Amino acid sequence: MKALQTDVCVIGGGPAGSALAAQLSALGNSVVLIERAEFPRRHLGESLTPGVRTLLESIGAGDVLEKAGALAVESVLVNWDDGLRERIGPESRGTLVNRGRFDALLLEHARSAGVQVLQPAVARDCSPFPEGWRITVDRGGETIHITARFLADASGRTFATGGRKRRTGARTTAFYAYWQGSDLPRRPRIEAGSDAWYWGVPIPDGTYNTLVFVDPRTYATDRVQEMVARSGLLEGCRDIHLVAQFQAADATPYIDEESVTDHSIKVGDAALSIDPLSSSGVQKAIQTALSGSVVVNTLLRRQESRGAAIEFYRSSLRDASERHRRWAGEYYGAAAATRNAEFWRRRSSVDTPPEPVSTLNADDFADEQLTLSLDLKLVESPCIDGEYVTLKTALQHPALDGPVTYVGGSEMPPLVRRLRVGMKPMEIALLWSDLVPIRTGLALTGWLINNGLLIRARDGKAHRLKHQIASFRV
Incomplete structure (x- = not known):
C-alpha cells in the first residue's frame, strides 16, 4: 500500500x-x-x-x-441546405x-x-x-x-x-466506424440526410471515420451501414472495407x-x-x-x-x-427548412433569431463627434486577472454577450472613464496614448463603435450624457 x-x-x-x-x-x-x-x-x-x-x-x-x-484542412465538402458545395474559409481550416x-x-x-x-x-x-x-x-x-x-x-x-x-439539446447518438482502402476520401464531408446527419473524417493514419448522428429512439446499429451507403460519405470509393463494426456513443x-x-x-x-x-x-x-x-x-x-x-x-x-x-x-433550422422530419424540428432553434449586427467602418466616423450609448453601464464582474480570478469593473451593453473587461488585452473601463462628449476617433486615440499605442486606441474605438457603445452625438442628446460620463470617471 x-x-x-x-x-x-x-x-x-x-x-x-x-x-x-x-x-x-x-x-x-x-x-x-x-x-x-x-x-x-x-x-x-x-x-x-x-x-x-x-x-x-x-x-x-x-x-x-x-x-x-x-493534417491541415484546406476545405470541407458540405451538403446541407443548398446542394453540395466546397466550403473554403478560416472556419474550415482546422486540422x-x-x-x-x-x-x-x-x-x-x-x-x-x-x-x-x-x-x-x-x-x-x-x-x-x-x-x-x-x-x-x-x-x-x-x-x-x-x-x-x-x-x-x-x-x-x-x-x-x-x-x-x-x-441542453435533443438526445443524440453517434454511430461510428473506421474504413480502410486505397481510394478513401481526402477531405472532411458533412451532409444532412432526411432524418440524420453525417460526418466523414480522413485520419492521418490512412483510415476514414464515418459518423451518423441520429435520434436514439428510432435507429439501431444494424441500420447504420445502410444509411452510410445511401449518403455521399463514401462517394467514389472503391476497394474499401470496415476495420470493425459500427459502435455507438452518446452525443x-x-x-x-x-x-x-x-x-x-x-x-x-x-x-x-x-x-x-x-x-x-x-x-x-x-x-x-x-x-x-x-x-x-x-x-x-x-x-x-x-x-x-x-x-x-x-x-x-x-x-x-x-x-x-x-x-x-x-444551423439545424437551415436544414429543417427543406426537411419535415421530427429529427430536424426537435433540433431547430425556436428562439427569435437575434438582429444581425452590421459591421461599421470606423473610418466613416473619423470626423464625427461621438458619445457613449445610454445603454452602456459599468458593473462589477468576476474575470481572470493573471493567475487568479478577481472582481473587476466591466462594460455591460445589450449588444455584448456578457460583461467585458478586456478587449485584445486592453482593460476597457479605465479608457471609457476618460471619454468626454463630442470627441472624434483620433482625439480619443490621442487621449488614451499614455495607456495604449495610437493604432491600438483607434482599433479599440472602432470596437466600441461597431458594438454600439460609442454612437454619434446628436443635438439634444449629448447634454443628457454629461452626468453619466462624469460618473464613469469616479
Missing part, C-alpha cells in the same frame, strides 16, 4: 485533464493525474478547429500538432489528428511540466472530507491512497464524481450545474458537452481547462475571492453552452 499527498488530483488524461494538470503545475501546485487507459488509444473527435493551435501555443504545447502528424497520438503527446506535456501521472490506474473511491479529498486508486493490483486538497474531474461522460447534468449536449465547489471542479465533457455539429469539442475542453486552472489556483490560494471564482466559472460555462445551443439551433 502506497500513500501520496498532493494539492490537486486530476481524474482523466484526455485533452482537458492534461491541459488542466499542466497549467496547475506551472502555477506552482503539486498535481497527480489518474488515467485508466493505456495510450495511445483510439478516440473520437479527430477534427480540430483552428483555435486549438492557439490554445496549445498558450500552454507551451504548440508543437503537439506537428508531432502528432496533424485532422489521430487522437490516440494527440492525447498521448498532451499527457506527456503534462508529465514534463511536473505532473505525476498514474497510468493505467483507476480511481475506485473518491471521498470528501473538510480539508479536501481521499482517493483510493488501483494501479495494476497495487492500492494507492491519495490525499488531495482539491479534486478535478476530467473523466468525460463517465462522470467520476457524479453531479447534476442538465440536457447529447448537456451542462453540469455543479461544475465547481470549494474543493472540486469539472472540466471538459465532465462539465459541458456541446452539440457535435460544431466540431469544437476539443477546443472547448481545453478552454474549460485553462480557465479552470485559474479558478482552482484562486480557490487554493485566495479564499477571499472564492465567490468570484465560482461565479466566474459557472457563468462562463452557461454562456458557452447557450452560445453553442443557439448556433446549432440555427
Whole structure:
C-alpha cells in the first residue's frame, strides 16, 4: 500500500485533464493525474478547429500538432441546405489528428511540466472530507491512497464524481466506424440526410471515420451501414472495407450545474458537452481547462475571492453552452427548412433569431463627434486577472454577450472613464496614448463603435450624457 499527498488530483488524461494538470503545475501546485487507459488509444473527435493551435501555443504545447502528424484542412465538402458545395474559409481550416497520438503527446506535456501521472490506474473511491479529498486508486493490483486538497474531474461522460447534468439539446447518438482502402476520401464531408446527419473524417493514419448522428429512439446499429451507403460519405470509393463494426456513443449536449465547489471542479465533457455539429469539442475542453486552472489556483490560494471564482466559472460555462445551443439551433433550422422530419424540428432553434449586427467602418466616423450609448453601464464582474480570478469593473451593453473587461488585452473601463462628449476617433486615440499605442486606441474605438457603445452625438442628446460620463470617471 502506497500513500501520496498532493494539492490537486486530476481524474482523466484526455485533452482537458492534461491541459488542466499542466497549467496547475506551472502555477506552482503539486498535481497527480489518474488515467485508466493505456495510450495511445483510439478516440473520437479527430477534427480540430483552428483555435486549438492557439490554445496549445498558450500552454507551451504548440508543437503537439506537428508531432502528432496533424493534417491541415484546406476545405470541407458540405451538403446541407443548398446542394453540395466546397466550403473554403478560416472556419474550415482546422486540422485532422489521430487522437490516440494527440492525447498521448498532451499527457506527456503534462508529465514534463511536473505532473505525476498514474497510468493505467483507476480511481475506485473518491471521498470528501473538510480539508479536501481521499482517493483510493488501483494501479495494476497495487492500492494507492491519495490525499488531495482539491479534486478535478476530467473523466468525460463517465462522470467520476457524479453531479447534476442538465440536457441542453435533443438526445443524440453517434454511430461510428473506421474504413480502410486505397481510394478513401481526402477531405472532411458533412451532409444532412432526411432524418440524420453525417460526418466523414480522413485520419492521418490512412483510415476514414464515418459518423451518423441520429435520434436514439428510432435507429439501431444494424441500420447504420445502410444509411452510410445511401449518403455521399463514401462517394467514389472503391476497394474499401470496415476495420470493425459500427459502435455507438452518446452525443447529447448537456451542462453540469455543479461544475465547481470549494474543493472540486469539472472540466471538459465532465462539465459541458456541446452539440457535435460544431466540431469544437476539443477546443472547448481545453478552454474549460485553462480557465479552470485559474479558478482552482484562486480557490487554493485566495479564499477571499472564492465567490468570484465560482461565479466566474459557472457563468462562463452557461454562456458557452447557450452560445453553442443557439448556433446549432440555427444551423439545424437551415436544414429543417427543406426537411419535415421530427429529427430536424426537435433540433431547430425556436428562439427569435437575434438582429444581425452590421459591421461599421470606423473610418466613416473619423470626423464625427461621438458619445457613449445610454445603454452602456459599468458593473462589477468576476474575470481572470493573471493567475487568479478577481472582481473587476466591466462594460455591460445589450449588444455584448456578457460583461467585458478586456478587449485584445486592453482593460476597457479605465479608457471609457476618460471619454468626454463630442470627441472624434483620433482625439480619443490621442487621449488614451499614455495607456495604449495610437493604432491600438483607434482599433479599440472602432470596437466600441461597431458594438454600439460609442454612437454619434446628436443635438439634444449629448447634454443628457454629461452626468453619466462624469460618473464613469469616479
